[in-house]
Amino acid sequence: MADTALRLNAAVTVDLVVLTVRDDRLSVLVVRRGGAPFRGRWALPGGFVGEHEDLAEAAARELQEEAGIGAIQAHLEQLATYGSPRRDPRGRVVSTAYLALLPGLPEPCAGTDASDARWAYADDIIDEPAYLAFDHHRIVTDGVERARSKLEYSPLATAFCHDEFTVAELRRVYEGVWGVTLDPRNFHRKVTGTPGFIVPTEQTTTRDGGRPAQLYRRGEATLLHPAMLRP
Amino acid sequence: MADTALRLNAAVTVDLVVLTVRDDRLSVLVVRRGGAPFRGRWALPGGFVGEHEDLAEAAARELQEEAGIGAIQAHLEQLATYGSPRRDPRGRVVSTAYLALLPGLPEPCAGTDASDARWAYADDIIDEPAYLAFDHHRIVTDGVERARSKLEYSPLATAFCHDEFTVAELRRVYEGVWGVTLDPRNFHRKVTGTPGFIVPTEQTTTRDGGRPAQLYRRGEATLLHPAMLRP
DNA sequence: GGAATAGTGTCTCTAAGACATTATTCT
DNA sequence: AGAATAATGTCTTAGAGACACTATTCC
Numbered sequence: 001m002a003d004t005a006l007r008l009n010a011a012v013t014v015d016l017v018v019l020t021v022r023d024d025r026l027s028v029l030v031v032r033r034g035g036a037p038f039r040g041r042w043a044l045p046g047g048f049v050g051e052h053e054d055l056a057e058a059a060a061r062e063l064q065e066e067a068g069i070g071a072i073q074a075h076l077e078q079l080a081t082y083g084s085p086r087r088d089p090r091g092r093v094v095s096t097a098y099l100a101l102l103p104g105l106p107e108p109c110a111g112t113d114a115s116d117a118r119w120a121y122a123d124d125i126i127d128e129p130a131y132l133a134f135d136h137h138r139i140v141t142d143g144v145e146r147a148r149s150k151l152e153y154s155p156l157a158t159a160f161c162h163d164e165f166t167v168a169e170l171r172r173v174y175e176g177v178w179g180v181t182l183d184p185r186n187f188h189r190k191v192t193g194t195p196g197f198i199v200p201t202e203q204t205t206t207r208d209g210g211r212p213a214q215l216y217r218r219g220e221a222t223l224l225h226p227a228m229l230r231p
Numbered sequence: 232m233a234d235t236a237l238r239l240n241a242a243v244t245v246d247l248v249v250l251t252v253r254d255d256r257l258s259v260l261v262v263r264r265g266g267a268p269f270r271g272r273w274a275l276p277g278g279f280v281g282e283h284e285d286l287a288e289a290a291a292r293e294l295q296e297e298a299g300i301g302a303i304q305a306h307l308e309q310l311a312t313y314g315s316p317r318r319d320p321r322g323r324v325v326s327t328a329y330l331a332l333l334p335g336l337p338e339p340c341a342g343t344d345a346s347d348a349r350w351a352y353a354d355d356i357i358d359e360p361a362y363l364a365f366d367h368h369r370i371v372t373d374g375v376e377r378a379r380s381k382l383e384y385s386p387l388a389t390a391f392c393h394d395e396f397t398v399a400e401l402r403r404v405y406e407g408v409w410g411v412t413l414d415p416r417n418f419h420r421k422v423t424g425t426p427g428f429i430v431p432t433e434q435t436t437t438r439d440g441g442r443p444a445q446l447y448r449r450g451e452a453t454l455l456h457p458a459m460l461r462p
Numbered sequence: 463g464g465a466a467t468a469g470t471g472t473c474t475c476t477a478a479g480a481c482a483t484t485a486t487t488c489t
Numbered sequence: 490a491g492a493a494t495a496a497t498g499t500c501t502t503a504g505a506g507a508c509a510c511t512a513t514t515c516c
Contacts (some may be wrong), residue, residue, distance in 0.1 A: 006321040008239040009279065012314065048240065051323070055314040081312040081327045083243065083286040090237040092282070094325065096312045168494080186479060188496065193477090210494025211486040226477065399467080417506060419469065424504090441467025442513040457504070469512070478503080485496070 010083070010092040014059045015046035015136065017079060017143030018067055018100045021160050021176040025121050026147070028140055029067055030132065032116035037089050038133035044140070045117070046095065059098035067117065075101040075159035079143050087135050097139045099146055101159040123179070151177055153227045155197050158218040164201055166213040167191060180231055190228065196221025241314070241323040245290045246277035246367065248310060248374030249298055249331040252391050252407040256352050257378070259371055260298055261363065263347035268320050269364035275371070276348070277326065290329035298348065306332040306390035310374050318366050328370045330377055332390035354410070379408055384458045386428050389449040395432055397444040398422060411462055421459065427452025 018029035030042045045066035049058040056078070060071035076098055083094040120131075122144050129137045150156045151174060158165070160173040171187045174180075191197060196219040204212035249260035261273045276297035280289040287309070291302035307329055314325040351362075353375050360368045381387045382405060389396070391404040402418045405411075422428060427450040435443035 006242050006319075006324070007279075008242050008323070009282065010241055010243040010325075011237050011239050012241040012243070012323075012325050048238075049314065051240065052316050054316060055312065055325070078311055080309055081286065083280065083327065085283050085285060088237075092239070092243075093237070094241075094243050094286070094327075096314065096325075166495090183479070183481085184494090185481080185496080185498095189498095190478080192496095204495095206487065206494090208494065209488070210492085211488095211496080213495055229478080231479095397468090414506070414508085415467090416469075416471095416508080420471095421505080423469095435468095437467090437514065439467065440515075441465085442469080442515095444468055460505080462506095463516100465514105465516080467512100467514080469510105471510075472508085474505100474507085476503105476505080478501100480501085481499085483496100483498075486494085488493080489491090 010094045011090075012049045012055075013046055013093055013095040014049060014055060014062055015044045015082075015095050015097045015139055016059060016062055016066070016100055017044060017097060017140055018063065018069070018074075018102065019122070019143065019147055019160075020102045020104050020119070021173050022104050022119055024172050024176045026123070026144065026177045026179075027119040028122050028125055028144075030118060030120050030125070031066055033133060041133040042120075042131060043133040044097075044136045055096050056098070059096075059100075063100055069100070069102060073102065075156065079139070079146060082135055082139060084135065095139075097143065099143045101147065101156065103160055103162045148177055148230070151228065152230055153224055155218060155221055155224060157228075158198065164203070164205075164215040164217060166205060166208065166215060167198075168208055168213060170198070170216075174228070178230055182231070190226075194221070194224050194226065194228075195219075197224060241325045242321075243280045243286075244277055244324055244326040245280060245286060245293055246275045246313075246326050246328045246370060247290060247293055247297070247331055248275060248328060248371055249294065249300070249305075249333065250353070250374065250378055250391075251333045251335050251350070252404050253335050253350055255403050255407045257354070257375065257408045257410075258350040259353050259356055259375075261349060261351050261356070262297055264364060272364040273351075273362060274364040275328075275367045286327050287329070290327075290331075294331055300331070300333060304333065306387065310370070310377060313366055313370060315366065326370075328374065330374045332378065332387065334391055334393045379461070382408055382459065383461055384455055386449060386452055386455060388459075389429065395434070395436075395446045395448055397436060397439065397446060398429075399439055399444060401429070401447075405459070409461055413462070421457075425452070425455050425457065425459075426450075428455060 020027050031045045033039050033041050033043050047062050063069050079097040079099045081096045125140050157173045167188050198216040199219045201215045203215045205215055206212045251258055262276045264270055264272050264274050278293050294300050310328040310330045312327045356371050388404045398419050429447040430450045432446045434446045436446055437443045
């Protein structure tokens with residue numbers, strides 16, 4: 001009813017920090033901007049929120065449109081909102097960033113309407129603050145930090161793995177995201193000893209060479225007890 | 232320049248989850264709404280973001296205006312953003328919630344322009360989903376959960392204490408926020424053994440009766456190692 | 463002295479880190 | 490056989506929880 005009282009004071013958008021582990025390194029999806037401002041520069045995928053859309057819906061739609069990734073395959077969670085009055089030269093743009101985590105894909109990247117898209121190593125982006133447009137460097141930094149710390153106390157590392165995975169693959173996720181090396185034997189004991197983290201399937205694989213490895217799926221746990229502590 | 236391209240599609244507001252520990256219980260500040268919609272109902276303090284304001288600035292201003300609390304005394308951090316298209320009957324309102332943590336105040340509550348304000352026990356609010364207007368029940372739930380989990384791995388519990396505090400006072404913060412009782416002796420050993428958490432002053436106090444207690448201030452640590460684990 | 467609270471010490475058990483050993487595949 | 494990887498086992502040590510005991514105030 002009282003539409004009169006409401007004054008629209010901002011343009012609301014969503015931006016996506018899409019993370020995966022490629023070549024054993026944490027990587028971020030970046031797209032080349034097709035329009036002003038910052039035309040031709042690299043930036044995070046994102047766009048305006050539709051009139052009848054929830055923020056999370058808009059994020060899932062952008063993930064599909066700009067990266068060709070169905071939301072079912074990806075873990076998607078809200079990261080933070082950036083609303084400095086000068087963050088976009090066009091005017092007051094308030095952007096809610098979402099964090100998306102995906103398994104490493106066989107195809108190089110995306111087949112979609114984004115004029116150009118590629119994976120960049122997260123550390124390279126973080127080390128080069130002027131590489132991305134707008135305040136996207138800060139958003140990536142926040143997203144990477146969120147992912148790194150959530151690996152400790154949540155089973156989120158499995159979001160970087162395919163449906164079935166080996167303990168070694170899960171370990172390489174931790175190593176790639178944290179940028180460390182972990183003792184395979186202690187890691188195996190810890191991860192299989194944490195209730196609800198991963199559950200064995202009936203199958204094994206030799207895709208890594210050597211002795212066949214047990215395949216696992218994600219478990220039901222939402223919090224890890226005990227946690228996987230960063231060295 | 233290109234103001235033309237920008238279409239304002241939402242009203243952006245901030246809402247505050249102001250938490251403190253009163254009577255050894257976690258409490259939330261709620262205000263009575265003076266205007267439509269939900270006039271007369273209880274809600275979180277908050278308001279529209281000014282044209283040239285950052286989101287955090289708007290949150291600090293609202294904290295001062297609606298609760299009479301200077302941002303210097305309070306810990307203030309962004310919680311999450313709520314933007315369901317139907318969350319406000321007036322139209323598209325996207326609200327970024329901030330979490331504010333304060334020491335228990337001597338004065339009952341606030342002396343300010345909010346027509347009416349009071350402290351409610353967090354558990355009572357959480358147990359009564361229809362008590363607050365809009366989607367504020369969800370916001371409080373998220374804020375309380377954030378506070379509870381951050382006590383584990385950050386020194387945030389000191390934000391609920393005054394400048395100088397005893398170990399027992401800090402313990403009662405943990406007990407009140409988590410709703411548990413902790414062994415005073417193990418708590419003392421843990422908290423004094425965690426580097427950078429709290430630093431002793433030269434003074435003692437007998438305000439709790441019994442043997443004088445050492446007074447402490449917050450330390451420099453930003454992350455607790457080892458963490459204070461919830462039972 | 464007795465009540466109240468502060469602070470230290472001791473014991474046990476879980477879990478983390480370092481590292482050896484065995485198991486099962488492939489070439 | 491030898492290389493590669495998977496999985497289990499052992500030892501040491503840090504830290505959590507349970508709980509006894511000592512210390513310092515007020516009445």
